[in-house]
Amino acid sequence: MITSVAWRNIWRNPLRSGIIITAITIGMFAGVFSATFMKGWMNQRLEAGIETETSHIQIHNPEYRKNYDIRQFIPKGFELAEQIATNPAINGVSPRVTIQSMIASAETGTGVKIMGIIPEKEKQVTSLSEYVTEGDYFESISRNPIVIGKKLSEKLKIRSKSKVVITLQDTDGNLTGGAFRVCGIFDTANSMYEETNVFVRYQDLARLGMLPEGVAHEIIVHLHDQDDLLPTTLALREQQSDLEVLNWKELTPELGYLNEIGNLYTYIFVIIILLSLGFGIVNTMLMVVMERVKEIGMLMAIGMGKLRVFLMLMFETILLTLTGGTIGIMLGLGASLALQQNGINLSNWAQGLEDFGYSAIVYPVVEVEMVVVIFILVILTGILASLYPARKALKYNPADAIRTE
Amino acid sequence: MTIIEITELFKTYNDSEIQVHAVNGVDLNIEEGEFTAIVGPSGSGKTTLLNMLGGLDQPTSGSIRIDDTDLGKLKSSQLIDFRMKNIGFVFQSYNLIPVLTAKENVEFVMHLQGRPKKEREARTMQLLEAVGLKGRENSRPSKLSGGQQQRVAVARALASKPKFVLADEPTANLDSKSTENLLNIMEELNKQEKITFIFSTHDQRVVNKAHRVITLEDGKIISDNRKK
Numbered sequence: 239m240i241t242s243v244a245w246r247n248i249w250r251n252p253l254r255s256g257i258i259i260t261a262i263t264i265g266m267f268a269g270v271f272s273a274t275f276m277k278g279w280m281n282q283r284l285e286a287g288i289e290t291e292t293s294h295i296q297i298h299n300p301e302y303r304k305n306y307d308i309r310q311f312i313p314k315g316f317e318l319a320e321q322i323a324t325n326p327a328i329n330g331v332s333p334r335v336t337i338q339s340m341i342a343s344a345e346t347g348t349g350v351k352i353m354g355i356i357p358e359k360e361k362q363v364t365s366l367s368e369y370v371t372e373g374d375y376f377e378s379i380s381r382n383p384i385v386i387g388k389k390l391s392e393k394l395k396i397r398s399k400s401k402v403v404i405t406l407q408d409t410d411g412n413l414t415g416g417a418f419r420v421c422g423i424f425d426t427a428n429s430m431y432e433e434t435n436v437f438v439r440y441q442d443l444a445r446l447g448m449l450p451e452g453v454a455h456e457i458i459v460h461l462h463d464q465d466d467l468l469p470t471t472l473a474l475r476e477q478q479s480d481l482e483v484l485n486w487k488e489l490t491p492e493l494g495y496l497n498e499i500g501n502l503y504t505y506i507f508v509i510i511i512l513l514s515l516g517f518g519i520v521n522t523m524l525m526v527v528m529e530r531v532k533e534i535g536m537l538m539a540i541g542m543g544k545l546r547v548f549l550m551l552m553f554e555t556i557l558l559t560l561t562g563g564t565i566g567i568m569l570g571l572g573a574s575l576a577l578q579q580n581g582i583n584l585s586n587w588a589q590g591l592e593d594f595g596y597s598a599i600v601y602p603v604v605e606v607e608m609v610v611v612i613f614i615l616v617i618l619t620g621i622l623a624s625l626y627p628a629r630k631a632l633k634y635n636p637a638d639a640i641r642t643e
Numbered sequence: 644m645t646i647i648e649i650t651e652l653f654k655t656y657n658d659s660e661i662q663v664h665a666v667n668g669v670d671l672n673i674e675e676g677e678f679t680a681i682v683g684p685s686g687s688g689k690t691t692l693l694n695m696l697g698g699l700d701q702p703t704s705g706s707i708r709i710d711d712t713d714l715g716k717l718k719s720s721q722l723i724d725f726r727m728k729n730i731g732f733v734f735q736s737y738n739l740i741p742v743l744t745a746k747e748n749v750e751f752v753m754h755l756q757g758r759p760k761k762e763r764e765a766r767t768m769q770l771l772e773a774v775g776l777k778g779r780e781n782s783r784p785s786k787l788s789g790g791q792q793q794r795v796a797v798a799r800a801l802a803s804k805p806k807f808v809l810a811d812e813p814t815a816n817l818d819s820k821s822t823e824n825l826l827n828i829m830e831e832l833n834k835q836e837k838i839t840f841i842f843s844t845h846d847q848r849v850v851n852k853a854h855r856v857i858t859l860e861d862g863k864i865i866s867d868n869r870k871k
Contacts, residue, residue, distance in 0.1 A: 541756075543720060544719075
């Protein structure tokens with residue numbers, strides 16, 4: 239009965255209730271939509287980082303990452319890669335040699351990290367081959383092919399089929415170099431990555447660097463399921479105790495923080511929206527309580543206890559908040575789902591975003607947990623907003639309240 | 644059988660420098676089944692007395708015993724409970740819950756008491772029929788006339804079979820036809836249900852109907868006449 243009375247009471251003044259419900263709807267729409275947008279954006283960055291840059295797990299010689307010395311390789315790296323690949327949680331393993339070097343075109347030069355890969359194996363651990371927009375991924379050119387990033391190609395003022403010279407220090411400490419021909423140019427959402435990383439065939443770089451056969455500076459591991467990250471990392475660490483085994487969270491902790499900060503930011507944003515809406519709700523309910531002094535006095539007179547009066551007003555507030563909140567959440571989800579297909583185009587800010595590794599087209603992501611949390615926050619707002627008006631109502635003296643004009 | 648026993652009842656308000664004796668030493672017994680009007684000019688203490696009888700106000704001194712319960716000894720929550728079970732109220736301006744239908748308004752107190760649905764519905768329809776509103780049970784107060792609303796209020800007051808009903812100026816906002824109608828219904832219910840009715844009123848028509856007329860002036864009872 240109390241809930242029924244509370245619901246009907248909301249509609250005694252349809253205009254006033256309609257206004258506050260609309261305000262809550264708009265607020266929750268904004269909250270949910272920005273949450274799905276942020277989640278999608280962060281997820282895309284994270285996915286791009288993992289799928290095109292780091293993959294899930296990397297294995298190195300423990301001394302390698304201290305100063306990236308070419309001599310700090312994993313002996314029998316290829317053999318180890320074959321061994322690791324038998325783990326059922328692992329989707330693909332790719333050994334690489336990597337050397338810090340200089341790349342130069344006829345126009346200019348710059349420092350890059352050059353990675354010598356087995357293209358077929360590399361396709362199992364990163365999706366970089368899918369981002370080649372000009373040329374191909376080690377298919378057309380047989381002698382010293384190189385794949386570079388779009389940002390780098392613009393810097394060097396070169397295109398597909400252009401020649402570049404790689405200069406590096408080999409294992410004997412000698413400065414050496416080689417000419418390579420651009421067979422493909424990749425375009426990811428990360429300009430910085432495009433500018434500083436280039437790919438050649440394993441055998442071409444190993445020969446240039448005078449590296450022994452079968453060694454690797456990095457063994458890149460890609461999993462079937464992201465949920466296997468920690469157990470697989472720990473298992474590999476135990477098996478390869480003389481090597482450094484790191485997952486993407488350890489290699490690029492900023493990516494992990496990004497995800498957590500994204501969630502935190504979303505909840506803070508929603509809480510701020512609800513806080514400001516809460517004051518509006520309190521104001522509305524105070525008006526309600528002051529208008530119904532006589533009625534509240536009568537209810538107490540005929541035997542409605544203070545707790546029931548309190549609950550009635552609380553339910554009224556919660557139902558008011560929930561009505562607007564539910565509509566807003568549904569609209570936010572609807573908009574997010576509608577935009578999941580084509581994404582939200584931020585290409586006006588594309589250049590700036592790509593400098594930081596963010597895509598210019600964002601696909602919102604709906605997470606059930608996030609929606610549930612927002613829903614709970616809406617209910618909490620209703621409860622908190624009801625406290626002061628309901629408490630005010632309880633202070634009425636029934637005898638005086640009944641006599642109010 | 645005496646159901647209400649009022650002994651040396653005082654209610655004093657301290658209004659800045661002046662003390663106001665709203666009820667100034669009232670001794671009164673009310674029997675079961677009485678149809679009693681409390682009359683007096685404005686400021687005579689009628690409403691204050693009724694408020695204290697209904698447990699809505701606390702006396703400065705003296706006692707009010709209803710059956711064997713001393714209202715002065717009850718805590719606030721106990722008073723609310725006592726009112727719900729033992730006292731019916733009819734207010735001057737009806738005070739129905741506007742979002743509930745006539746039927747739901749009458750059922751309301753029984754709902755608070757936790758009575759079963761069947762019992763509530765049966766008692767509600769019986770009372771609505773008794774007050775002549777059968778067929779209007781699904782109408783909200785805004786669709787009822789003043790007289791009809793007051794009849795719903797009477798039905799609500801009687802729903803939980805209280806020991807007595809307090810009616811504070813119940814006819815003040817009614818036309819003469821509605822007043823007569825209402826008083827006849829209340830008198831009939833008084834006889835049928837044997838529920839005590841206590842009115843606070845200026846209305847001579849109520850006084851004419853009452854079986855006992857208690858006159859207050861300056862907070863004291865100056866006359867107490869029972870009609871034969």
